[in-house]
Amino acid sequence: MTALQAEWTKLRTVRSTTWALLAILASTVVIGGVSASTSHPDVVPNEDVVMIVLAGVYLAQVAAVAFGVVAICSEYSSGTIRTTFAANPRRRQVVIAKAAIVAALMLVISAVAAVAAFSLGVAVLHGNGFTSAGGYHGLSLSDGDALREVGVAAVYPVLIALLSLGVATIVRSTALAISAVLGVLFVPFIVAPLFPENVANTIVYASPMAGMAAQEQGAPGDPLTGIAVTVAWAVGAMAVALWLIARRDA
Amino acid sequence: MEQAIEVVGLTKRYGATVAVDDLSFTARPGRVTGFVGPNGAGKSTTMRVVLGLDAPDAGGALVNGRHYGKLGAPLREIGALLDAGALHPGRRAHDHLLWLAQSNGLPRGRIDEVLALVGLSDVAQRRTGGFSLGMAQRLGIAAALLGDPPVLMFDEPVNGLDPEGVRWIRGFLRGLAAEGRAVLVSSHLMNELQGTADHLVVIGRGRLIADTSVTELLRAASGDGVTVRTPDPGAAMGLLAAAGASVTSNGHDALEIRGMSADRIAGLMADRGLQLDELTPHRASLEEAYMELTRDAVEYAARAS
Numbered sequence: 001m002t003a004l005q006a007e008w009t010k011l012r013t014v015r016s017t018t019w020a021l022l023a024i025l026a027s028t029v030v031i032g033g034v035s036a037s038t039s040h041p042d043v044v045p046n047e048d049v050v051m052i053v054l055a056g057v058y059l060a061q062v063a064a065v066a067f068g069v070v071a072i073c074s075e076y077s078s079g080t081i082r083t084t085f086a087a088n089p090r091r092r093q094v095v096i097a098k099a100a101i102v103a104a105l106m107l108v109i110s111a112v113a114a115v116a117a118f119s120l121g122v123a124v125l126h127g128n129g130f131t132s133a134g135g136y137h138g139l140s141l142s143d144g145d146a147l148r149e150v151g152v153a154a155v156y157p158v159l160i161a162l163l164s165l166g167v168a169t170i171v172r173s174t175a176l177a178i179s180a181v182l183g184v185l186f187v188p189f190i191v192a193p194l195f196p197e198n199v200a201n202t203i204v205y206a207s208p209m210a211g212m213a214a215q216e217q218g219a220p221g222d223p224l225t226g227i228a229v230t231v232a233w234a235v236g237a238m239a240v241a242l243w244l245i246a247r248r249d250a
Numbered sequence: 251m252e253q254a255i256e257v258v259g260l261t262k263r264y265g266a267t268v269a270v271d272d273l274s275f276t277a278r279p280g281r282v283t284g285f286v287g288p289n290g291a292g293k294s295t296t297m298r299v300v301l302g303l304d305a306p307d308a309g310g311a312l313v314n315g316r317h318y319g320k321l322g323a324p325l326r327e328i329g330a331l332l333d334a335g336a337l338h339p340g341r342r343a344h345d346h347l348l349w350l351a352q353s354n355g356l357p358r359g360r361i362d363e364v365l366a367l368v369g370l371s372d373v374a375q376r377r378t379g380g381f382s383l384g385m386a387q388r389l390g391i392a393a394a395l396l397g398d399p400p401v402l403m404f405d406e407p408v409n410g411l412d413p414e415g416v417r418w419i420r421g422f423l424r425g426l427a428a429e430g431r432a433v434l435v436s437s438h439l440m441n442e443l444q445g446t447a448d449h450l451v452v453i454g455r456g457r458l459i460a461d462t463s464v465t466e467l468l469r470a471a472s473g474d475g476v477t478v479r480t481p482d483p484g485a486a487m488g489l490l491a492a493a494g495a496s497v498t499s500n501g502h503d504a505l506e507i508r509g510m511s512a513d514r515i516a517g518l519m520a521d522r523g524l525q526l527d528e529l530t531p532h533r534a535s536l537e538e539a540y541m542e543l544t545r546d547a548v549e550y551a552a553r554a555s
Binding site: 003007009079087 | 298301302303304305318319321324325330332333335336337338339340341342345348349350352353354355393
Protein backbone atom coordinates (compact mmCIF):
# COMPACT_ATOMS: atom_id res chain seq x y z
CA MET A 1 0.00 0.00 0.00
CA THR A 2 2.80 2.42 0.92
CA ALA A 3 4.57 1.50 -2.32
CA LEU A 4 1.43 2.32 -4.35
CA GLN A 5 1.07 5.67 -2.57
CA ALA A 6 4.72 6.56 -3.21
CA GLU A 7 4.56 5.63 -6.90
CA TRP A 8 1.32 7.58 -7.34
CA THR A 9 2.91 10.67 -5.77
CA LYS A 10 5.97 10.31 -8.00
CA LEU A 11 3.88 10.15 -11.16
CA ARG A 12 1.48 12.94 -10.31
CA THR A 13 4.22 15.40 -9.24
CA VAL A 14 6.05 15.57 -12.57
CA ARG A 15 4.75 17.44 -15.58
CA SER A 16 5.70 14.76 -18.12
CA THR A 17 2.78 12.66 -16.83
CA THR A 18 0.26 15.38 -17.62
CA TRP A 19 1.75 15.96 -21.06
CA ALA A 20 1.78 12.27 -21.97
CA LEU A 21 -1.81 11.76 -20.85
CA LEU A 22 -3.00 14.90 -22.65
CA ALA A 23 -1.23 13.72 -25.80
CA ILE A 24 -3.04 10.38 -25.59
CA LEU A 25 -6.40 12.07 -25.12
CA ALA A 26 -5.81 14.64 -27.86
CA SER A 27 -4.45 12.28 -30.50
CA THR A 28 -7.20 9.70 -29.96
CA VAL A 29 -10.00 12.26 -30.20
CA VAL A 30 -8.55 14.60 -32.85
CA ILE A 31 -7.35 11.89 -35.24
CA GLY A 32 -10.66 10.04 -34.76
CA GLY A 33 -12.59 13.23 -35.59
CA VAL A 34 -10.47 14.02 -38.64
CA SER A 35 -10.68 10.45 -39.86
CA ALA A 36 -14.49 10.50 -39.46
CA SER A 37 -14.90 13.85 -41.21
CA THR A 38 -12.94 12.70 -44.26
CA SER A 39 -14.94 9.45 -44.58
CA HIS A 40 -17.92 9.21 -46.90
CA PRO A 41 -20.08 6.17 -47.64
CA ASP A 42 -19.12 6.16 -51.32
CA VAL A 43 -15.36 6.06 -50.64
CA VAL A 44 -15.53 3.76 -47.58
CA PRO A 45 -17.35 0.64 -48.62
CA ASN A 46 -16.29 -1.19 -45.42
CA GLU A 47 -19.33 -1.47 -43.20
CA ASP A 48 -17.22 -1.39 -40.04
CA VAL A 49 -17.26 2.28 -39.18
CA VAL A 50 -15.96 1.90 -35.61
CA MET A 51 -12.33 1.59 -36.61
CA ILE A 52 -12.66 4.81 -38.61
CA VAL A 53 -13.35 6.78 -35.43
CA LEU A 54 -10.78 4.85 -33.37
CA ALA A 55 -7.94 5.43 -35.86
CA GLY A 56 -6.32 7.87 -33.37
CA VAL A 57 -5.34 4.98 -31.10
CA TYR A 58 -2.55 4.09 -33.56
CA LEU A 59 -0.97 7.47 -32.90
CA ALA A 60 -1.92 7.62 -29.21
CA GLN A 61 0.07 4.45 -28.55
CA VAL A 62 3.26 6.40 -29.27
CA ALA A 63 2.45 8.64 -26.30
CA ALA A 64 1.62 5.52 -24.27
CA VAL A 65 5.11 4.21 -25.09
CA ALA A 66 6.69 7.47 -23.92
CA PHE A 67 4.60 7.42 -20.75
CA GLY A 68 5.55 3.84 -19.84
CA VAL A 69 9.23 4.39 -20.59
CA VAL A 70 9.59 7.71 -18.77
CA ALA A 71 7.80 6.32 -15.69
CA ILE A 72 10.97 4.39 -14.82
CA CYS A 73 13.73 5.82 -17.03
CA SER A 74 13.40 9.27 -15.47
CA GLU A 75 14.49 7.51 -12.28
CA TYR A 76 17.48 5.89 -13.97
CA SER A 77 18.60 9.09 -15.71
CA SER A 78 18.27 11.28 -12.61
CA GLY A 79 19.65 8.66 -10.23
CA THR A 80 16.55 8.62 -8.00
CA ILE A 81 16.22 4.90 -8.67
CA ARG A 82 18.84 4.40 -5.93
CA THR A 83 16.84 6.55 -3.53
CA THR A 84 13.77 4.52 -4.47
CA PHE A 85 15.40 1.14 -3.89
CA ALA A 86 17.10 2.32 -0.70
CA ALA A 87 13.73 3.49 0.63
CA ASN A 88 12.14 0.18 -0.36
CA PRO A 89 14.60 -2.69 -0.91
CA ARG A 90 11.73 -4.93 -2.07
CA ARG A 91 12.37 -3.93 -5.66
CA ARG A 92 9.75 -6.17 -7.27
CA GLN A 93 7.13 -4.60 -5.05
CA VAL A 94 8.27 -1.17 -6.26
CA VAL A 95 8.12 -2.13 -9.95
CA ILE A 96 4.74 -3.85 -9.54
CA ALA A 97 3.38 -0.76 -7.75
CA LYS A 98 4.71 1.44 -10.54
CA ALA A 99 3.10 -0.83 -13.15
CA ALA A 100 -0.22 -0.75 -11.28
CA ILE A 101 -0.24 3.06 -11.13
CA VAL A 102 0.82 3.40 -14.79
CA ALA A 103 -1.88 0.91 -15.84
CA ALA A 104 -4.62 2.54 -13.76
CA LEU A 105 -3.84 6.05 -15.05
CA MET A 106 -3.61 4.82 -18.63
CA LEU A 107 -6.88 2.90 -18.37
CA VAL A 108 -8.77 5.95 -17.12
CA ILE A 109 -7.35 8.23 -19.81
CA SER A 110 -7.63 5.82 -22.72
CA ALA A 111 -11.18 4.81 -21.74
CA VAL A 112 -12.21 8.46 -21.65
CA ALA A 113 -10.37 9.04 -24.93
CA ALA A 114 -11.96 6.01 -26.65
CA VAL A 115 -15.50 6.91 -25.57
CA ALA A 116 -14.99 10.57 -26.49
CA ALA A 117 -13.52 9.69 -29.89
CA PHE A 118 -16.37 7.27 -30.53
CA SER A 119 -19.13 9.73 -29.55
CA LEU A 120 -17.60 12.59 -31.50
CA GLY A 121 -16.71 10.41 -34.49
CA VAL A 122 -20.13 8.76 -34.74
CA ALA A 123 -21.83 12.19 -34.68
CA VAL A 124 -19.57 13.32 -37.53
CA LEU A 125 -20.16 10.09 -39.47
CA HIS A 126 -23.91 10.53 -39.12
CA GLY A 127 -23.59 13.92 -40.75
CA ASN A 128 -21.60 12.34 -43.57
CA GLY A 129 -24.39 9.91 -44.34
CA PHE A 130 -23.37 6.82 -42.38
CA THR A 131 -26.71 5.75 -40.92
CA SER A 132 -28.21 2.53 -39.63
CA ALA A 133 -30.86 2.93 -42.30
CA GLY A 134 -28.06 2.96 -44.88
CA GLY A 135 -26.92 -0.49 -43.66
CA TYR A 136 -24.12 0.65 -41.38
CA HIS A 137 -24.01 -0.93 -37.94
CA GLY A 138 -21.83 -0.20 -34.97
CA LEU A 139 -22.99 3.39 -34.67
CA SER A 140 -23.90 2.92 -31.01
CA LEU A 141 -22.25 1.28 -27.98
CA SER A 142 -25.27 -1.01 -27.72
CA ASP A 143 -23.83 -2.80 -30.75
CA GLY A 144 -21.70 -5.75 -29.59
CA ASP A 145 -18.85 -5.23 -32.06
CA ALA A 146 -18.73 -1.50 -31.37
CA LEU A 147 -18.58 -2.09 -27.62
CA ARG A 148 -15.76 -4.63 -28.06
CA GLU A 149 -13.77 -2.32 -30.31
CA VAL A 150 -14.14 0.67 -27.97
CA GLY A 151 -13.22 -1.61 -25.04
CA VAL A 152 -10.07 -2.74 -26.84
CA ALA A 153 -9.21 0.88 -27.65
CA ALA A 154 -9.33 1.55 -23.90
CA VAL A 155 -7.30 -1.51 -22.88
CA TYR A 156 -4.76 -1.65 -25.72
CA PRO A 157 -2.82 1.53 -24.72
CA VAL A 158 -2.60 0.17 -21.15
CA LEU A 159 -0.91 -2.98 -22.47
CA ILE A 160 1.45 -0.93 -24.65
CA ALA A 161 2.38 1.25 -21.64
CA LEU A 162 3.13 -1.90 -19.60
CA LEU A 163 5.19 -3.38 -22.44
CA SER A 164 7.12 -0.08 -22.52
CA LEU A 165 7.60 -0.01 -18.75
CA GLY A 166 8.92 -3.58 -18.88
CA VAL A 167 11.35 -2.89 -21.73
CA ALA A 168 12.48 0.37 -20.06
CA THR A 169 13.19 -1.48 -16.81
CA ILE A 170 15.25 -4.00 -18.75
CA VAL A 171 17.34 -1.53 -20.80
CA ARG A 172 17.37 1.41 -18.29
CA SER A 173 17.76 4.08 -20.98
CA THR A 174 15.00 6.35 -22.29
CA ALA A 175 16.29 6.56 -25.86
CA LEU A 176 17.05 2.86 -26.13
CA ALA A 177 13.71 1.82 -24.62
CA ILE A 178 11.61 4.12 -26.83
CA SER A 179 13.43 2.98 -29.98
CA ALA A 180 13.12 -0.67 -29.00
CA VAL A 181 9.38 -0.52 -28.31
CA LEU A 182 8.54 1.58 -31.37
CA GLY A 183 10.66 -0.80 -33.43
CA VAL A 184 8.86 -3.86 -32.15
CA LEU A 185 5.51 -2.12 -32.77
CA PHE A 186 6.02 -0.69 -36.24
CA VAL A 187 8.74 -2.72 -37.95
CA PRO A 188 6.46 -5.76 -38.46
CA PHE A 189 3.93 -3.52 -40.26
CA ILE A 190 6.64 -2.07 -42.47
CA VAL A 191 8.25 -5.38 -43.44
CA ALA A 192 5.10 -7.54 -43.61
CA PRO A 193 4.02 -6.34 -47.12
CA LEU A 194 7.35 -7.59 -48.49
CA PHE A 195 6.24 -11.16 -47.80
CA PRO A 196 3.53 -13.42 -49.24
CA GLU A 197 0.14 -12.82 -47.64
CA ASN A 198 0.12 -15.76 -45.20
CA VAL A 199 3.61 -14.90 -43.93
CA ALA A 200 2.67 -11.22 -43.73
CA ASN A 201 -0.38 -12.05 -41.62
CA THR A 202 1.70 -14.17 -39.27
CA ILE A 203 4.19 -11.32 -38.83
CA VAL A 204 1.47 -8.76 -38.09
CA TYR A 205 -0.51 -10.98 -35.75
CA ALA A 206 2.58 -11.95 -33.78
CA SER A 207 3.50 -8.30 -33.18
CA PRO A 208 2.32 -6.39 -30.11
CA MET A 209 0.03 -4.34 -32.37
CA ALA A 210 -2.02 -7.49 -33.11
CA GLY A 211 -4.47 -6.33 -30.45
CA MET A 212 -5.54 -3.37 -32.58
CA ALA A 213 -4.97 -4.93 -36.00
CA ALA A 214 -7.28 -7.85 -35.28
CA GLN A 215 -10.24 -5.64 -34.35
CA GLU A 216 -11.14 -4.46 -37.82
CA GLN A 217 -13.92 -6.41 -39.41
CA GLY A 218 -12.67 -8.45 -42.28
CA ALA A 219 -9.20 -8.65 -40.71
CA PRO A 220 -7.75 -12.15 -40.96
CA GLY A 221 -7.06 -12.41 -37.21
CA ASP A 222 -9.54 -13.25 -34.46
CA PRO A 223 -10.15 -10.16 -32.23
CA LEU A 224 -9.69 -11.98 -28.93
CA THR A 225 -6.57 -13.82 -30.10
CA GLY A 226 -5.21 -10.46 -31.26
CA ILE A 227 -5.60 -8.81 -27.88
CA ALA A 228 -4.21 -11.96 -26.22
CA VAL A 229 -1.01 -11.53 -28.27
CA THR A 230 -0.64 -7.95 -26.99
CA VAL A 231 -1.25 -9.17 -23.42
CA ALA A 232 1.47 -11.78 -23.90
CA TRP A 233 3.97 -9.13 -25.03
CA ALA A 234 3.19 -6.91 -22.03
CA VAL A 235 3.28 -9.77 -19.53
CA GLY A 236 6.49 -11.14 -21.07
CA ALA A 237 8.31 -7.82 -20.87
CA MET A 238 7.17 -7.21 -17.29
CA ALA A 239 8.17 -10.76 -16.26
CA VAL A 240 11.71 -10.32 -17.60
CA ALA A 241 11.90 -6.89 -15.95
CA LEU A 242 10.84 -8.28 -12.57
CA TRP A 243 13.28 -11.16 -12.88
CA LEU A 244 16.18 -8.82 -13.68
CA ILE A 245 15.39 -6.04 -11.21
CA ALA A 246 16.07 -8.15 -8.13
CA ARG A 247 19.29 -9.59 -9.54
CA ARG A 248 21.09 -6.51 -10.78
CA ASP A 249 23.04 -3.86 -8.92
CA ALA A 250 20.91 -0.73 -8.82
CA MET B 251 21.30 -4.72 19.09
CA GLU B 252 23.61 -1.77 18.85
CA GLN B 253 22.57 0.95 16.41
CA ALA B 254 25.40 0.97 13.94
CA ILE B 255 26.78 0.14 10.53
CA GLU B 256 28.93 -2.97 10.53
CA VAL B 257 30.89 -3.90 7.44
CA VAL B 258 32.20 -7.46 7.65
CA GLY B 259 34.69 -9.00 5.25
CA LEU B 260 33.16 -7.11 2.35
CA THR B 261 34.45 -7.86 -1.14
CA LYS B 262 32.94 -6.36 -4.28
CA ARG B 263 34.19 -6.86 -7.83
CA TYR B 264 33.14 -5.19 -11.05
CA GLY B 265 34.36 -7.53 -13.74
CA ALA B 266 38.09 -7.97 -13.17
CA THR B 267 38.35 -4.90 -10.93
CA VAL B 268 38.27 -5.47 -7.19
CA ALA B 269 36.53 -2.36 -5.86
CA VAL B 270 36.42 -3.45 -2.22
CA ASP B 271 38.70 -6.14 -0.83
CA ASP B 272 37.83 -7.92 2.44
CA LEU B 273 36.90 -4.70 4.24
CA SER B 274 35.67 -4.69 7.83
CA PHE B 275 34.87 -1.76 10.12
CA THR B 276 32.10 -0.41 12.33
CA ALA B 277 30.52 3.03 12.59
CA ARG B 278 29.40 3.36 16.21
CA PRO B 279 26.76 5.53 17.85
CA GLY B 280 27.61 8.90 19.29
CA ARG B 281 30.50 9.64 17.02
CA VAL B 282 31.33 10.82 13.55
CA THR B 283 33.28 8.14 11.71
CA GLY B 284 35.26 9.55 8.82
CA PHE B 285 35.53 7.18 5.86
CA VAL B 286 38.59 8.35 3.99
CA GLY B 287 40.52 7.26 0.97
CA PRO B 288 41.68 8.53 -2.41
CA ASN B 289 39.12 8.72 -5.21
CA GLY B 290 38.31 5.23 -6.42
CA ALA B 291 39.31 3.62 -3.13
CA GLY B 292 35.90 1.93 -2.79
CA LYS B 293 34.05 4.28 -0.43
CA SER B 294 30.93 4.76 -2.56
CA THR B 295 30.84 1.07 -3.44
CA THR B 296 30.91 0.19 0.25
CA MET B 297 28.05 2.60 0.92
CA ARG B 298 25.98 1.16 -1.92
CA VAL B 299 26.43 -2.32 -0.47
CA VAL B 300 25.37 -1.04 2.97
CA LEU B 301 22.13 0.20 1.38
CA GLY B 302 21.51 -3.07 -0.43
CA LEU B 303 21.90 -1.40 -3.83
CA ASP B 304 24.89 -3.46 -4.93
CA ALA B 305 25.26 -7.11 -4.02
CA PRO B 306 28.59 -8.08 -2.40
CA ASP B 307 30.71 -10.91 -3.80
CA ALA B 308 31.73 -11.90 -0.28
CA GLY B 309 30.97 -10.70 3.22
CA GLY B 310 28.49 -7.89 3.59
CA ALA B 311 27.12 -5.19 5.79
CA LEU B 312 24.65 -4.97 8.65
CA VAL B 313 22.58 -1.98 9.65
CA ASN B 314 21.51 -2.13 13.29
CA GLY B 315 22.37 -5.81 13.23
CA ARG B 316 20.30 -6.71 10.19
CA HIS B 317 20.82 -7.02 6.46
CA TYR B 318 19.42 -3.99 4.65
CA GLY B 319 16.90 -6.04 2.70
CA LYS B 320 15.37 -7.28 5.96
CA LEU B 321 14.62 -3.80 7.30
CA GLY B 322 10.88 -3.12 7.42
CA ALA B 323 10.98 0.67 7.11
CA PRO B 324 14.62 1.39 6.18
CA LEU B 325 14.29 5.16 6.48
CA ARG B 326 13.57 4.75 10.21
CA GLU B 327 16.80 2.76 10.61
CA ILE B 328 19.33 4.59 8.45
CA GLY B 329 19.31 7.85 6.53
CA ALA B 330 21.71 8.14 3.63
CA LEU B 331 22.83 10.70 1.12
CA LEU B 332 24.84 9.15 -1.69
CA ASP B 333 24.33 11.63 -4.52
CA ALA B 334 22.79 15.05 -3.90
CA GLY B 335 22.15 15.44 -7.63
CA ALA B 336 19.82 12.44 -7.71
CA LEU B 337 16.61 14.45 -7.94
CA HIS B 338 13.94 14.70 -10.62
CA PRO B 339 14.47 18.30 -11.82
CA GLY B 340 10.75 18.85 -12.42
CA ARG B 341 9.58 17.73 -8.98
CA ARG B 342 9.10 20.18 -6.10
CA ALA B 343 11.29 19.74 -3.02
CA HIS B 344 8.26 19.06 -0.82
CA ASP B 345 6.95 16.38 -3.22
CA HIS B 346 10.34 14.66 -3.30
CA LEU B 347 10.12 14.26 0.47
CA LEU B 348 6.43 13.32 0.23
CA TRP B 349 6.91 10.19 -1.85
CA LEU B 350 9.86 9.18 0.30
CA ALA B 351 7.80 9.60 3.47
CA GLN B 352 4.91 7.63 1.95
CA SER B 353 7.20 4.80 0.87
CA ASN B 354 8.05 4.16 4.54
CA GLY B 355 4.71 5.15 6.06
CA LEU B 356 6.23 8.19 7.79
CA PRO B 357 3.96 11.00 9.03
CA ARG B 358 3.49 13.86 6.55
CA GLY B 359 4.15 16.41 9.29
CA ARG B 360 7.77 15.26 9.35
CA ILE B 361 8.34 16.82 5.89
CA ASP B 362 7.99 20.40 7.12
CA GLU B 363 10.09 19.56 10.17
CA VAL B 364 13.08 18.33 8.18
CA LEU B 365 12.76 21.15 5.64
CA ALA B 366 12.99 23.60 8.55
CA LEU B 367 15.94 21.69 10.04
CA VAL B 368 18.01 22.17 6.90
CA GLY B 369 16.72 25.68 6.20
CA LEU B 370 14.76 24.92 3.03
CA SER B 371 11.23 25.83 4.22
CA ASP B 372 11.06 28.84 1.89
CA VAL B 373 11.83 26.83 -1.24
CA ALA B 374 9.68 23.78 -0.42
CA GLN B 375 7.41 24.49 -3.41
CA ARG B 376 10.24 25.13 -5.88
CA ARG B 377 11.19 22.54 -8.48
CA THR B 378 14.59 21.03 -7.66
CA GLY B 379 15.93 21.64 -11.18
CA GLY B 380 16.60 25.22 -10.09
CA PHE B 381 18.47 24.25 -6.92
CA SER B 382 22.13 25.06 -6.36
CA LEU B 383 24.42 22.22 -5.30
CA GLY B 384 24.24 23.49 -1.73
CA MET B 385 20.44 23.43 -1.75
CA ALA B 386 20.36 19.96 -3.30
CA GLN B 387 22.81 18.84 -0.62
CA ARG B 388 20.51 20.21 2.10
CA LEU B 389 17.49 18.52 0.53
CA GLY B 390 19.41 15.24 0.50
CA ILE B 391 20.18 15.67 4.18
CA ALA B 392 16.51 16.47 4.87
CA ALA B 393 15.58 13.23 3.07
CA ALA B 394 18.09 11.29 5.19
CA LEU B 395 16.55 12.72 8.37
CA LEU B 396 12.91 12.00 7.38
CA GLY B 397 12.63 8.80 9.39
CA ASP B 398 14.58 10.27 12.35
CA PRO B 399 17.04 7.36 12.03
CA PRO B 400 19.70 6.46 14.64
CA VAL B 401 22.26 5.89 11.86
CA LEU B 402 23.28 8.31 9.12
CA MET B 403 25.58 7.91 6.16
CA PHE B 404 26.78 10.67 3.85
CA ASP B 405 28.97 10.28 0.76
CA GLU B 406 31.24 13.32 0.24
CA PRO B 407 28.68 15.75 1.73
CA VAL B 408 30.90 18.83 1.51
CA ASN B 409 32.24 18.16 -1.99
CA GLY B 410 31.74 21.27 -4.10
CA LEU B 411 30.18 23.39 -1.36
CA ASP B 412 31.11 26.98 -0.53
CA PRO B 413 32.86 27.62 2.81
CA GLU B 414 29.61 28.62 4.50
CA GLY B 415 27.96 25.37 3.37
CA VAL B 416 30.96 23.35 4.52
CA ARG B 417 30.82 24.94 7.96
CA TRP B 418 27.09 24.31 8.21
CA ILE B 419 27.40 20.62 7.32
CA ARG B 420 30.29 20.10 9.74
CA GLY B 421 28.30 21.60 12.59
CA PHE B 422 25.30 19.56 11.57
CA LEU B 423 27.24 16.28 11.56
CA ARG B 424 28.70 17.04 14.99
CA GLY B 425 25.21 17.80 16.28
CA LEU B 426 23.82 14.49 14.97
CA ALA B 427 26.61 12.54 16.68
CA ALA B 428 26.10 14.53 19.89
CA GLU B 429 22.47 13.33 19.86
CA GLY B 430 23.88 9.79 20.04
CA ARG B 431 23.53 8.85 16.38
CA ALA B 432 26.10 6.87 14.44
CA VAL B 433 27.34 9.07 11.60
CA LEU B 434 29.47 7.71 8.75
CA VAL B 435 30.82 10.38 6.42
CA SER B 436 33.15 9.82 3.51
CA SER B 437 35.71 12.16 2.00
CA HIS B 438 38.72 11.93 -0.24
CA LEU B 439 40.29 14.89 1.57
CA MET B 440 41.40 14.33 5.13
CA ASN B 441 41.40 18.01 6.05
CA GLU B 442 37.66 18.13 5.31
CA LEU B 443 37.22 15.82 8.28
CA GLN B 444 39.62 17.59 10.63
CA GLY B 445 37.55 18.88 13.51
CA THR B 446 34.52 16.84 12.41
CA ALA B 447 35.42 13.17 12.68
CA ASP B 448 36.18 11.41 15.97
CA HIS B 449 37.15 8.16 14.38
CA LEU B 450 38.72 7.38 11.03
CA VAL B 451 38.45 4.44 8.71
CA VAL B 452 41.09 4.89 6.01
CA ILE B 453 40.96 2.76 2.88
CA GLY B 454 43.03 2.53 -0.27
CA ARG B 455 42.52 0.26 -3.27
CA GLY B 456 39.50 -1.20 -1.49
CA ARG B 457 41.51 -2.33 1.51
CA LEU B 458 41.52 -1.15 5.09
CA ILE B 459 44.62 0.93 5.81
CA ALA B 460 43.74 2.24 9.25
CA ASP B 461 40.83 2.05 11.70
CA THR B 462 41.77 4.47 14.40
CA SER B 463 40.81 7.53 16.41
CA VAL B 464 41.92 10.92 15.13
CA THR B 465 44.15 11.47 18.19
CA GLU B 466 45.74 8.08 17.72
CA LEU B 467 46.48 8.73 14.07
CA LEU B 468 48.11 12.08 14.81
CA ARG B 469 50.25 10.57 17.56
CA ALA B 470 51.44 7.77 15.31
CA ALA B 471 52.25 10.10 12.46
CA SER B 472 55.97 10.57 12.01
CA GLY B 473 55.36 14.17 11.01
CA ASP B 474 55.69 15.23 14.66
CA GLY B 475 59.09 16.83 15.20
CA VAL B 476 61.17 19.73 16.42
CA THR B 477 63.25 22.16 14.41
CA VAL B 478 66.47 23.19 16.14
CA ARG B 479 68.81 26.00 15.05
CA THR B 480 72.22 26.24 16.61
CA PRO B 481 75.62 27.75 15.63
CA ASP B 482 77.18 24.30 16.11
CA PRO B 483 74.87 21.79 14.43
CA GLY B 484 77.55 19.10 14.32
CA ALA B 485 77.90 18.93 18.10
CA ALA B 486 74.12 19.09 18.63
CA MET B 487 73.59 16.31 16.11
CA GLY B 488 76.00 13.99 17.91
CA LEU B 489 74.55 14.79 21.30
CA LEU B 490 70.89 14.30 20.38
CA ALA B 491 71.51 11.21 18.28
CA ALA B 492 73.43 9.64 21.15
CA ALA B 493 70.45 10.39 23.40
CA GLY B 494 68.17 8.41 21.08
CA ALA B 495 66.60 11.01 18.79
CA SER B 496 66.45 10.70 15.03
CA VAL B 497 68.29 13.70 13.63
CA THR B 498 68.49 15.00 10.10
CA SER B 499 70.36 18.06 8.92
CA ASN B 500 68.10 20.62 7.38
CA GLY B 501 70.33 23.13 5.60
CA HIS B 502 73.22 25.08 7.10
CA ASP B 503 72.43 25.54 10.80
CA ALA B 504 69.06 23.79 11.24
CA LEU B 505 68.30 20.26 12.42
CA GLU B 506 65.09 18.23 12.24
CA ILE B 507 64.63 16.17 15.36
CA ARG B 508 62.11 13.35 15.63
CA GLY B 509 61.32 11.11 18.55
CA MET B 510 62.31 13.57 21.27
CA SER B 511 60.30 16.29 23.01
CA ALA B 512 61.28 19.96 22.75
CA ASP B 513 61.92 20.38 26.50
CA ARG B 514 64.22 17.35 26.61
CA ILE B 515 66.19 18.73 23.64
CA ALA B 516 66.48 22.10 25.39
CA GLY B 517 67.61 20.40 28.62
CA LEU B 518 70.28 18.26 26.92
CA MET B 519 71.69 21.21 24.99
CA ALA B 520 71.78 23.43 28.07
CA ASP B 521 73.65 20.73 30.05
CA ARG B 522 76.26 20.59 27.29
CA GLY B 523 76.41 24.38 27.04
CA LEU B 524 75.30 24.47 23.42
CA GLN B 525 73.71 27.68 22.18
CA LEU B 526 70.08 27.34 20.99
CA ASP B 527 68.88 29.94 18.46
CA GLU B 528 65.52 28.34 17.70
CA LEU B 529 63.44 25.49 19.08
CA THR B 530 60.16 24.95 17.20
CA PRO B 531 57.99 21.92 17.83
CA HIS B 532 55.57 21.18 14.98
CA ARG B 533 52.71 18.76 14.80
CA ALA B 534 51.79 16.66 11.81
CA SER B 535 48.48 17.76 10.35
CA LEU B 536 45.82 15.16 9.82
CA GLU B 537 46.40 15.61 6.10
CA GLU B 538 50.11 14.74 6.43
CA ALA B 539 49.36 11.72 8.56
CA TYR B 540 46.86 10.58 5.95
CA MET B 541 49.23 11.19 3.03
CA GLU B 542 51.79 9.07 4.77
CA LEU B 543 49.26 6.28 5.30
CA THR B 544 47.91 6.25 1.78
CA ARG B 545 51.15 6.92 -0.09
CA ASP B 546 51.45 3.31 -1.20
CA ALA B 547 47.86 3.16 -2.40
CA VAL B 548 48.13 6.38 -4.36
CA GLU B 549 51.52 5.52 -5.88
CA TYR B 550 50.19 2.21 -7.01
CA ALA B 551 47.18 3.89 -8.58
CA ALA B 552 49.40 6.39 -10.40
CA ARG B 553 51.62 3.65 -11.78
CA ALA B 554 48.72 1.49 -12.82
CA SER B 555 46.91 4.20 -14.74
